[in-house]
Structures are given as C-alpha cells and as structure tokens.
Amino acid sequence: MSEKVVREIALSKKEPKWMLDKRLEALRVFKAKPMPKWGADLSGLDFSSFTYFKQPEGEAKRSWADVPKKARETFENLKIPQAERRWLSGVGAQWDSGVVYQHLKDKMEKLGVVFCDMDEAVKQYPKQVKQYFMSQCIKAEDNKFSALHGAVWSGGSFVYVPRGVKVSEPLQGFFWLNLMRGGQFEHTLIIVEEEGSLEFIEGCSAPTYQKESLHAGVVEIFVGKKARVKYVTVQNWSRDVYNLATKRAIVQENGLMEWVSGSMGSKKTMVYPSSILTGNKAKAIHLSLSLAGKGQELDTGGKVIHIGKETSSNIVAKSISKDGGATSFRGLVKIVKGAKGAKSSMSCESLILDKKSQAKTYPQMEILEDEVVAMHEAKTGKIAEEELFYLQSRGLSQAEAMSMIVNGFMEPVIKQLPLEYAVEMNRLIELNMEGKVG
Amino acid sequence: MSLIIKDLKVKVEGKEILRGVNLEVKPGEVVAIMGPNGSGKSTLAYSLAGKPDYAVKGEVRLDGLDMLRLKPDERAKNGLFLGWQQPVAVKGVTVEQLLRAAIVNCRNAACERTGQVDRCVKLTEFKQWLNHEAGLLKIEAKQLKRSVNVGFSGGERKRLEMLQLIGLMPKYAVLDEIDSGLDIDALKLVAEGIKRVKRQNPKMGIMLITHYRRILDYINPDKVVVMKEGRIVKSGGRQLVEKLEQEGYEGIE
Numbered sequence: 160m161s162e163k164v165v166r167e168i169a170l171s172k173k174e175p176k177w178m179l180d181k182r183l184e185a186l187r188v189f190k191a192k193p194m195p196k197w198g199a200d201l202s203g204l205d206f207s208s209f210t211y212f213k214q215p216e217g218e219a220k221r222s223w224a225d226v227p228k229k230a231r232e233t234f235e236n237l238k239i240p241q242a243e244r245r246w247l248s249g250v251g252a253q254w255d256s257g258v259v260y261q262h263l264k265d266k267m268e269k270l271g272v273v274f275c276d277m278d279e280a281v282k283q284y285p286k287q288v289k290q291y292f293m294s295q296c297i298k299a300e301d302n303k304f305s306a307l308h309g310a311v312w313s314g315g316s317f318v319y320v321p322r323g324v325k326v327s328e329p330l331q332g333f334f335w336l337n338l339m340r341g342g343q344f345e346h347t348l349i350i351v352e353e354e355g356s357l358e359f360i361e362g363c364s365a366p367t368y369q370k371e372s373l374h375a376g377v378v379e380i381f382v383g384k385k386a387r388v389k390y391v392t393v394q395n396w397s398r399d400v401y402n403l404a405t406k407r408a409i410v411q412e413n414g415l416m417e418w419v420s421g422s423m424g425s426k427k428t429m430v431y432p433s434s435i436l437t438g439n440k441a442k443a444i445h446l447s448l449s450l451a452g453k454g455q456e457l458d459t460g461g462k463v464i465h466i467g468k469e470t471s472s473n474i475v476a477k478s479i480s481k482d483g484g485a486t487s488f489r490g491l492v493k494i495v496k497g498a499k500g501a502k503s504s505m506s507c508e509s510l511i512l513d514k515k516s517q518a519k520t521y522p523q524m525e526i527l528e529d530e531v532v533a534m535h536e537a538k539t540g541k542i543a544e545e546e547l548f549y550l551q552s553r554g555l556s557q558a559e560a561m562s563m564i565v566n567g568f569m570e571p572v573i574k575q576l577p578l579e580y581a582v583e584m585n586r587l588i589e590l591n592m593e594g595k596v597g
Numbered sequence: 598m599s600l601i602i603k604d605l606k607v608k609v610e611g612k613e614i615l616r617g618v619n620l621e622v623k624p625g626e627v628v629a630i631m632g633p634n635g636s637g638k639s640t641l642a643y644s645l646a647g648k649p650d651y652a653v654k655g656e657v658r659l660d661g662l663d664m665l666r667l668k669p670d671e672r673a674k675n676g677l678f679l680g681w682q683q684p685v686a687v688k689g690v691t692v693e694q695l696l697r698a699a700i701v702n703c704r705n706a707a708c709e710r711t712g713q714v715d716r717c718v719k720l721t722e723f724k725q726w727l728n729h730e731a732g733l734l735k736i737e738a739k740q741l742k743r744s745v746n747v748g749f750s751g752g753e754r755k756r757l758e759m760l761q762l763i764g765l766m767p768k769y770a771v772l773d774e775i776d777s778g779l780d781i782d783a784l785k786l787v788a789e790g791i792k793r794v795k796r797q798n799p800k801m802g803i804m805l806i807t808h809y810r811r812i813l814d815y816i817n818p819d820k821v822v823v824m825k826e827g828r829i830v831k832s833g834g835r836q837l838v839e840k841l842e843q844e845g846y847e848g849i850e
Contacts, residue, residue, distance in 0.1 A: 544649065549685035549745075552646045553695060553761065554673035554702035563698070567689020567744065 185309025280317035315345030412438030451484030460489035632824035676768030788815035
C-alpha cells in the first residue's frame with residue numbers, strides 16, 4: 160500500500176485530478192488511522208499481502224457472448240443467466256476489478272435511470288459523482304476501512320433514479336473475487352430523487368482460495384423526499400474473506416430506507432448499515448440475518464440516527480451460531496435533541512446451536528429528546544432439549560427438528576429476500592444442519 | 598402382540614423414580630393408570646417415549662420390538678405416541694408444518710410398509726383432512742398457522758395433542774393427564790376424540806394416565822392400575838375406580 164499504487168490506479172483509469180486528490184487524501188487518513196479496537200479479531204489481517212488493483216480483461220461489454228469465457232463459466236455455475244431472465248432488469252457484474260458485463264434494458268434507459276459501472280460514472284456523470292461520492296454520506300475519515308476504500312476503490316455500481324421514477328424490477332450487482340489475494344473495493348453510489356423507488360440486490364459469491372482476501376466496499380445511498388430504497392445483501396463470501404464494508408443511507412422527508420441482509424459467508428465480517436433520518440417522518444427498516452459456522456466471526460448490526468421530527472426506525476436482527484462460529488450484534492439508535500415524536504424499536508435474537516459457539520449482543524440507545532418512544536429487546540437462546548424431545552416424540556429426527564426450528568427462527572428475514580436467495584439460503588442451512596446435534 | 602413393560606426402573610437426576618414397573622397393554626385395550634402425585638406416572642410416560650436424560654433399566658417391547666434401544670423419533674415411527682401432560686411450545690414451527698412432517702414420517706410410512714395405503718393421509722388431501730379434524734376438536738383454523746403451543750391456553754394445548762394423536766394413528770398411545778386443566782366442554786371434546794380414534798382404529802392400545810374418574814365416565818377402561826412410589830401396587834377392573842373415589846389412595850397398599 161503506497162502512493163505509487165494509488166497513482167497507478169488513477170492513471171490506468173484515466174481519472175480526473177480531483178479523484179486522484181481524493182484518493183491521496185484517503186490514503187493519508189488510512190495511514191494515520193489505527194485499527195479499530197473493538198469488533199471482530201482482525202489481528203490476522205496483513206494489508207501488505209493483498210493485490211489492490213488488476214487491469215480488467217476488457218472494456219465493459221453489453222452482450223453476453225462478449226463476456227470472457229472464464230467469466231461466463233462462473234456465471235453459468237452460479238446460474239446467473241437464469242436469474243437474470245427472471246429477476247434482473249440490468250446486471251452490473253464485477254470481474255476482478257473491472258466491469259466486463261453490463262446490460263440495461265431499454266425500458267430503464269428510457270425512464271432516465273442510470274445504472275453503470277462506478278468508474279464509468281466518474282467520467283460520464285462527474286457533476287453528481289463529485290457532489291455525492293464520499294463527501295456527504297461516507298467519508299474517508301469514518302473508519303480505517305472506508306479510508307482504505309477511498310484510496311484504492313475500483314468498480315462497483317452507480318445508480319441514479321430521477322424524480323418520480325419507480326423502478327419496478329430489482330437491479331442487481333454481482334461481485335466476485337477471483338484473483339488470488341485479490342482485494343475488492345467496489346463502490347456503490349445510489350441516488351434516488353423525490354418520489355422515486357428502487358430495489359437493489361447485492362449478491363456476493365466467491366470461490367474458495369487458500370489465501371486470505373479482503374473486501375472493503377462502500378455503499379452510499381441518498382433517499383430523496385417520499386422516495387423508497389430497498390437494499391438487499393446476500394453475503395456468501397468464501398470462508399477466507401475479510402468483509403469490512405461501510406454502508407450508509409441519508410433519508411429525507413417521508414423517505415423510506417430498507418436494509419435487508421443475509422450473511423453466511425466470510426471469515427470475519429464487520430458491517431453495520433446505517434440510516435441517517437434527516438427529514439421529518441423519514442423511516443428506516445433494518446432486517447438482518449447472520450449464520451456463523453466453523454472459523455467464522457460475523458460482527459454485524461445496524462445504526463440509525465434520528466434527526467427529523469416523527470422519524471421512525473425498526474431494527475430486527477437474527478443470528479445463528481454453530482460449530483464454533485461467533486456472531487455479534489451491535490445496534491445503535493441515536494435520537495438527537497429536537498427529533499420530537501421519534502419512534503424506534505430494536506430487537507435482536509440469537510440462537511446458539513452448540514456449546515462451542517457464541518453469540519453476543521450490544522444494543523445501545525442514546526436518546527437526547529424527551530418526546531420519543533424507543534424500545535429494545537435482546538434475546539440469546541439455545542434450542543431447549545425439551546423442544547427437540549417434543550418434536551422427536553412426533554417422529555422427527557433430531558436433525559429434522561433442529562432444522563425446522565432454525566428455519567422458523569429465520570423465516571421473518573428470509574421471506575424478505577428475493578425468492579432465489581431465500582431458497583438457496585434455506586438449502587444451505589438444511590445442509591448445514593444435517594447430522595448436527597445440539 | 599402387546600406393549601409389554603417388564604421390571605422398568607428409571608432414575609432421574611440420580612434419584613430412583615420407577616422401581617420396577619410391570620405392565621401389559623394389549624391391542625385394543627384401554628388401561629387406566631391412576632395414583633397420587635409423585636407416584637411416577639409421568640416418568641413412566643416420558644421413559645416410554647425415550648426422554649434423553651433418563652437412566653432406564655428393564656425392558657419395553659412394542660409388538661416384540663425392543664423399544665429401549667430406539668431413539669425417541671424411532672419409537673414414534675414404530676407406533677408409540679405420547680400425549681404430553683404439559684405440551685411444549687416450539688417457536689417457529691407451525692402446527693400445520695409439524696403435523697404434515699409427523700404424518701409423513703410415522704403414519705404414512707407405516708401404512709406404506711404394511712401395504713395399508715388406504716390408511717394414509719394423502720398429502721393432496723392433507724389440508725382438507727386437517728381442517729376437518731381440527732374443526733371436530735374446535736381448534737380454530739388460524740391456530741394451525743401459528744407456532745406449536747405458543748400462546749395456546751392449557752385447554753388448547755390438550756386439544757392439539759388430540760389432533761396429533763388422530764393424525765399419527767399410532768399402535769399404542771400413552772396419554773398423560775390428557776384431561777387435566779380442562780373445563781367440562783373441553784373434556785367432552787377430548788373424550789369424544791379418543792372415542793373417534795378408537796372407532797377409526799379399534800386395535801389401538803391406550804394407556805390413560807389420570808388423576809380423576811371423570812374422563813373414565815366417558816371412556817370405559819378395560820383395566821385400572823394404581824401406581825404408588827414407583828410401582829404398580831394394585832390392578833383391577835372398573836370397580837377399582839369407585840373404590841379409589843371413596844377411600845382415596847391412602848387405603849391402597
């Protein structure tokens with residue numbers, strides 16, 4: 160990690176000077192910032208061991224046939240063409256550090272919706288990018304990893320939904336790490352203007368490698384007045400990835416931000432999507448589900464800051480830990496002075512399936528205004544022997560009983576995921592439960 | 598062909614609760630088990646179903662099959678049913694889900710094994726079957742979509758046990774105080790349920806554990822036994838119930 164690498168990235172992308180300056184400033188912040196002293200254990204993380212940039216194989220391409228063969232095979236293996244037919248109106252897929260495949264239906268373009276590679280956006284839409292990119296929402300100074308991201312970011316999606324436009328089908332971005340020791344620093348910038356609406360799905364799937372990989376993405380979302388944005392993450396990184404993303408939304412008057420995430424991959428995760436409710440009656444819903452297995456530490460949560468009057472937030476987090484896996488939930492709700500009539504509820508529930516596994520919860524509320532309604536509950540539990548015995552006395556094996564209880568526990572979040580992911584998540588969990596005794 | 602219990606001794610947390618129980622329930626027979634609190638009736642029921650933390654000695658055979666070697670679900674699959682005194686709430690698993698899985702695993706698998714396919718609950722007709730049977734027990738349709746026993750009253754839980762009994766149609770049913778905590782109307786529903794099961798499957802053997810005679814006014818037992826301090830101390834016919842009613846358990850040695 161040096162200035163030389165950062166300059167090379169900017170040069171190869173033919174970026175304007177303002178972006179290079181931003182990168183160099185972020186690099187300075189990164190070098191000055193200490194590692195976080197809380198959260199997942201990151202002592203095994205060695206910044207010097209990652210590749211920060213690799214030239215893409217080709218220009219961004221629109222036709223399926225033009226996508227490099229190796230990339231296409233991976234898409235095929237992941238059944239993405241089928242997924243696209245059924246779900247997608249546009250795919251921005253990141254291959255290594257560049258976008259090789261991008262497709263937008265004519266319909267979207269006619270509506271004036273922009274969905275393109277973030278690198279391209281820097282050149283095509285400099286005004287908006289300059290205004291919104293790591294300046295108002297997430298800054299390099301926020302944390303060590305947003306600083307690193309600011310210095311070496313590459314690729315990702317830029318989405319702009321104009322005033323009053325409702326995008327009826329979800330947009331989807333797929334991210335892969337296929338380069339050994341490849342870093343992945345995609346940047347997602349979503350701007351939805353007044354009364355617009357959008358659902359964006361971030362699905363991650365990485366093949367398993369021997370050496371560790373690093374993912375430090377940034378997601379910035381601007382929700383306009385009366386606009387609605389739903390951001391869905393299905394995180395299934397391979398079990399050697401450090402997943403240290405920063406995600407935040409700013410929500411204006413009467414706007415609605417929904418974060419839905421299902422995390423089951425990675426070695427270490429530290430991700431806490433945030434919503435800043437600046438406008439009156441702005442609303443945030445955070446739903447998350449984590450499943451941590453052997454060798455995994457998933458530290459997740461949510462953060463909401465109530466600034467506007469009569470704003471409301473609802474955080475629901477569920478986690479399951481098994482085979483020595485560890486989950487942590489960190490929830491922070493802050494209601495500032497003047498946010499009269501704010502309402503907030505936070506609930507986190509964890510299920511621990513065996514003695515080797517762990518779950519911790521850290522709910523926190525900072526309330527500086529009197530006229531508010533705020534509540535939280537945190538529950539950590541195990542499946543009671545008696546519940547298992549009851550189901551077994553009805554002819555269900557222990558594994559069937561466990562998987563039924565676990566599925567029921569997750570269902571409220573799972574049903575918010577797109578169908579294909581919900582099916583996949585259920586299937587993976589069932590596989591994980593087989594032969595496991597609590 | 599019988600459910601035979603021989604010299605069953607059970608320790609719970611190191612304490613001997615059953616001290617050698619001998620009992621036989623023949624196909625089609627109703628055996629009432631009575632006895633004071635703490636005499637070991639529920640421990641008997643749980644140990645037959647295979648409660649994991651019990652230390653069990655002796656022999657239990659279901660139509661010749663050695664039950665004590667089997668896991669709880671295998672016992673259920675081989676035709677033993679436990680109606681729980683205090684049915685457990687299982688959050689996340691709906692009544693409908695549980696019944697469907699239980700019927701597939703137990704009743705339908707057994708019917709297919711023995712070639713009595715007409716005794717299956719066909720999955721295509723499962724919902725109709727469920728709604729019909731639930732209706733007879735006055736279980737509301739919306740409760741079928743709820744988690745098993747979560748937020749159910751005592752009476753509702755007992756009726757749900759009955760629904761499961763009817764669904765699973767076992768060879769032998771152990772009903773542990775299926776009558777406790779019920780008002781007179783609910784008691785009647787449960788008793789009628791037992792009669793209905795008996796009509797559908799006259800060969801079912803039933804072990805009816807109870808404190809009170811009132812359920813025995815509806816269901817006539819073939820045999821009545823009294824448990825005391827972990828053993829069966831008395832065995833007789835229906836008239837034993839009257840005797841207990843008058844003299845209490847004190848007079849039984």
